[in-house]
Amino acid sequence: MARITAGVGCSHVPAIGVAMDTGHTEDDYWKPCFAGFEKSREWMKKANPDVVFLVYNDHCTAFDASCIPTFALGCAAEFKPADEGWGPRPVPVVKNHQKMASHVAQSLILDEFDLTIMNEMEVDHGLTVPLSVMYGQHGIEDEWPAQVIPLAVNVVQYPAPTGNRCYNLGKAIRRAIESYDEDLNVVIFGTGGMSHQLQYKRAGLINKEWDIAFLDRLTSDPVGLSQMPHVEYLREAGSEGVEMVMWHIMRGALDEDVTEVHRHYHVPASNTAVGHIILENTTS
Amino acid sequence: MGMKKDYDDIPGTIVFDADRGREGYHLNQFCISLRLQKNRDVFNANEEAYLDKYPMTAEQRQTVLDRDWNRLLEIGGNIYYTSKLAANDGINFQQLAGLMTGMGNEAYRKMMVEGGRSPEGARYLDEWDEKEQN
Numbered sequence: 001m002a003r004i005t006a007g008v009g010c011s012h013v014p015a016i017g018v019a020m021d022t023g024h025t026e027d028d029y030w031k032p033c034f035a036g037f038e039k040s041r042e043w044m045k046k047a048n049p050d051v052v053f054l055v056y057n058d059h060c061t062a063f064d065a066s067c068i069p070t071f072a073l074g075c076a077a078e079f080k081p082a083d084e085g086w087g088p089r090p091v092p093v094v095k096n097h098q099k100m101a102s103h104v105a106q107s108l109i110l111d112e113f114d115l116t117i118m119n120e121m122e123v124d125h126g127l128t129v130p131l132s133v134m135y136g137q138h139g140i141e142d143e144w145p146a147q148v149i150p151l152a153v154n155v156v157q158y159p160a161p162t163g164n165r166c167y168n169l170g171k172a173i174r175r176a177i178e179s180y181d182e183d184l185n186v187v188i189f190g191t192g193g194m195s196h197q198l199q200y201k202r203a204g205l206i207n208k209e210w211d212i213a214f215l216d217r218l219t220s221d222p223v224g225l226s227q228m229p230h231v232e233y234l235r236e237a238g239s240e241g242v243e244m245v246m247w248h249i250m251r252g253a254l255d256e257d258v259t260e261v262h263r264h265y266h267v268p269a270s271n272t273a274v275g276h277i278i279l280e281n282t283t284s
Numbered sequence: 285m286g287m288k289k290d291y292d293d294i295p296g297t298i299v300f301d302a303d304r305g306r307e308g309y310h311l312n313q314f315c316i317s318l319r320l321q322k323n324r325d326v327f328n329a330n331e332e333a334y335l336d337k338y339p340m341t342a343e344q345r346q347t348v349l350d351r352d353w354n355r356l357l358e359i360g361g362n363i364y365y366t367s368k369l370a371a372n373d374g375i376n377f378q379q380l381a382g383l384m385t386g387m388g389n390e391a392y393r394k395m396m397v398e399g400g401r402s403p404e405g406a407r408y409l410d411e412w413d414e415k416e417q418n
Contacts, residue, residue, distance in 0.1 A: 015377070029397075060364045064316045065309055085319045085371045156364055158291075158301040195400075199363035200354060201414060202296030203381040204392060206400025231290045235407050239297050240363075268396040270378050 002100065002177045002184040006047055007250040007258070008040075009218065009277040010133060012056060012191045014125040015270035017089055020132050033274055036264025037133045043262060043278055044134050044145075049187040051097045052146045053104075053173065054127055055249045056191045057155045059084070061124035069116035070161050071169065073108070074123075074150035075101045082122035090140050091128050097147040100180050104149065107176035113169055123150060130191045133276075146187075155192065155243045159230055163248045167226035170252020177253075190250025194265075194275035197238030205238040206273050211265065214244065215277055219260045222251045240272075255281045295412030300362040308360020314338040314348070315365035318372045327372065353384050385417075 016033065019025055025034045061082045063069065079094040105117050127150055132138070135145055151173075154160060161169075170188075177186050194211040197203050214237075217225040226248045233242040264276040291299045298304070305312075314335065317323045327334040335345050347355045348369065356366045370380045382392035395401060405411050 060312075060316050060362075060368075061319070065305065065312045065362075065365070068305075083319065083321075085368055156300070156362065157305045158299050197297065197401075198367075198377060198381065200296055200298045200357055200384055201386070201417070202294075202401065202406055203385050204395055204401040205403060205406060206396075207403045208399065210403070229290075231294075234291050234297065234299060235294050236403060239294075239299060267399050271381055271396060273400065 002051075002180040002182055002186055004053075004174055004177055004186045004188055004253050004281065005049070006187045006278065006280045007254045008130070008134065008187060008189045009247045009250060009275065010130045010189060010191050011193055011269070011272060011274045011276065012126045012129040013269040013272045013274060014084070014129065016274070017125050017129040017132060020137055021090055033266045033269050034133075036266060036276060039262050040134055040264070040276065040278060041136050047187055048185070049146050050184040051100060051186045052131070052148045053151065053177070053186055053188040053253075054130065054148050054191070055151045055153060055189060055246045056126035056130065057243060057246065058152045059124050059126055060156060062118070062121045062152065068154050068157050069152070070154045071113065072116040072118050072152040073101060073105050074118050074121050074152070075105055076119050076121055079121055079123040079127070079150060081128055082124045084124050089125065089128050091132060092138050092140060092142050092144050094123055094127065094131070094144060094148045094150070097149060097184075100177070100184070101149045103180050104173065104176040107179060108169075108172050111172040111175060113172050118152070121150070126191060130189055151249070153246050153249070155245065158242070160242050160245050162230070163226040163228050163245050166245045166248035167222065167252035170249040173249065174253040188250045188253045190247035192243030192246050193237070193241060194244065194273040195237035195241045196272035198240050198271050202238070204271060206267050207236050207238070208265075208267065208273065210236045211273055211275055215263060215265070215275060218247060218251055218277060219258060219279060222248070222256065226252070251279070254279055255283055257282050293409045295406060295409045296414070296417070298357040304360050304362070308344075308362065310338045310340040311344045311348070311356070311359070311361050312365040314340065315361065315368045318368045324372050353380060
C-alpha cells in the first residue's frame with residue numbers, strides 16, 4: 001500500500017528560480033533565503049520519496065483566461081517546464097507516476113471531488129521552484145530524484161477554493177493514495193505564499209505576525225485554520241496571499257497530529273515573504 | 285443585483301474576481317499572448333495592428349498603449365497577465381510594483397528589504413492614507 005509520510009509547505013517565488021538558474025544564491029540578498037533550505041535538502045535525501053504529490057498553482061501558463069479549472073490533476077507521462085516569457089527554466093522534465101495519478105483521479109471523482117484531468121500540460125515556476133529548493137539545482141540533462149504528480153489549483157481568479165474544501169480534498173487524496181496497491185513512499189507539497197501582494201497601490205504588503213501564526217496553527221490547529229474566510233487572507237496577507245489555501249490540501253493529507261521537523265521564514269524574496277515547513281506523520 | 289463583496293473595503297487592492305474576469309477577458313488574453321517571443325516580435329513591430337486582433341474596449345486598448353499599469357487593473361486586467369506586457373517592456377515584477385505604488389524602484393526595493401509594507405493602516409479603506417503609505 002502506498003502511504004503519505006510527510007508534508008512540505010513551501011513558497012514558489014519565481015525570482016528564487018531565477019537566482020538558482022543564474023548562480024546568485026550566494027549573493028547577500030539571497031543567502032539567508034537559501035540557507036533555510038539546507039536542512040530541507042538533507043531531509044529530502046533521508047525521506048527519499050518515490051513520489052511527490054505537488055499542489056501548486058499555474059500562473060496563466062498552462063491555463064490562460066479561456067479555461068480556469070479549480071482543481072486540475074496532471075495525468076500525462078511527463079510535464080515540460082514552460083516558457084513563461086523569458087525561456088523555459090533549465091531544469092529536468094518532470095516525470096509523472098502515471099499509474100498512480102490515474103488511480104488518484106478515479107478515486108477522487110468517486111469521492112465527489114470533480115477534478116479536471118490533464119493529459120497534456122506544461123508546468124511553470126509554481127511547480128519547478130519548490131522542486132529546486134527542496135532537491136537543489138538539477139540541470140536539463142539530469143532527472144528529478146522522484147516522480148511527481150502535479151495538482152494545479154486556481155488561485156488567480158477569485159474565488160480560489162475555500163480552505164475547508166482544500167483541507168477535505170487533502171483527506172480524499174490520502175484515501176486515494178492509501179488505496180493504491182503498491183508500496184510507495186509519498187510526500188505531499190503544498191506551495192505558494194506566504195504574505196504578498198503583487199498588484200496595485202498596496203503592493204509589497206508583508207504580514208510577518210500573521211504568517212508566523214499561520215505556520216503555528218498549521219501544526220497545532222489545522223481544522224480551525226482551514227475555516228479562515230478568503231477575505232482574511234486578502235486583507236491580512238495580501239491579494240496573492242490567498243495562495244495559502246493550497247497548504248490546507250497538504251495538511252489535510254496528513255495525520256491530525258504531526259511533528260514539525262523544520263521551519264524557515266524569510267523576508268523578502270522579490271515582493272514576497274518566503275515560508276517553509278516540514279511536517280512528518282507520526283503514524284507512518 | 286450583484287453579490288455583496290466583503291473585500292471591497294480593502295485599500296489599494298483590486299481583487300480579480302469573476303466580474304473583472306469577464307470585463308478583462310480580451311485584455312488579459314492579449315497580455316498572455318506576449319508570453320511567446322514570436323508574438324512579442326509581431327506586437328513590438330506594430331502595436332496598433334497587433335491589438336486589432338483582440339476585441340477589447342477602446343479604453344482598454346488605449347490604456348495598453350499608455351502603459352497605465354494601475355488603470356489596467358481597474359478595467360479588468362490581472363497582474364499575472366499585465367506583468368507579461370511589463371516583461372515585454374523589460375520591467376520585472378518588482379519594478380512594476382515600484383510603478384504601481386508610485387514609489388519608484390529604489391524606494392520600493394528598500395521597503396521590501398526592510399521587511400515590506402506593514403499591514404498597520406493598510407487593512408481598511410477608512411484608515412488608508414495613500415501619501416502616508418509612500
